Each structure stands twice: as C-alpha cells, then as structure tokens.
Amino acid sequence: MIIILFIVLLSGCASNTLVKVEDIDIQMPKIWQTSIPSSEKVTGKWWKIFNDDD
Numbered sequence: 001m002i003i004i005l006f007i008v009l010l011s012g013c014a015s016n017t018l019v020k021v022e023d024i025d026i027q028m029p030k031i032w033q034t035s036i037p038s039s040e041k042v043t044g045k046w047w048k049i050f051n052d053d054d
Contacts, residue, residue: 042049
C-alpha cells in the first residue's frame with residue numbers, strides 16, 4: 001500500500017513535455033577553454049593554510 005502511494009505521488013512530478021536544446025536561448029562557444037591555476041601554493045602541508053589547531 002505504501003509503495004502504491006509513493007508511486008502515485010512521484011507520478012505527479014513527472015513531465016510529459018520534452019525540452020529541446022534548440023528551445024533554450026543560450027549561445028554556447030564552439031571551443032571551451034579555461035586556465036588551469038597554479039598548484040604551487042597548495043603543495044606540501046596544505047592543511048596549514050587553514051590555521052586550525054584541530
């Protein structure tokens with residue numbers, strides 16, 4: 001009985017409409033680039049930068 005109630009409740013959240021990527025008005029770049037930050041500051045005893053005694 002609980003399972004049936006759970007299924008009925010979840011079916012109310014279901015959507016029958018499909019969203020196509022073309023319908024969204026956002027322009028994405030053809031090439032995605034991001035810089036990789038330097039890791040020099042976090043090598044070694046990185047936990048010391050938090051100044052936590054624990």
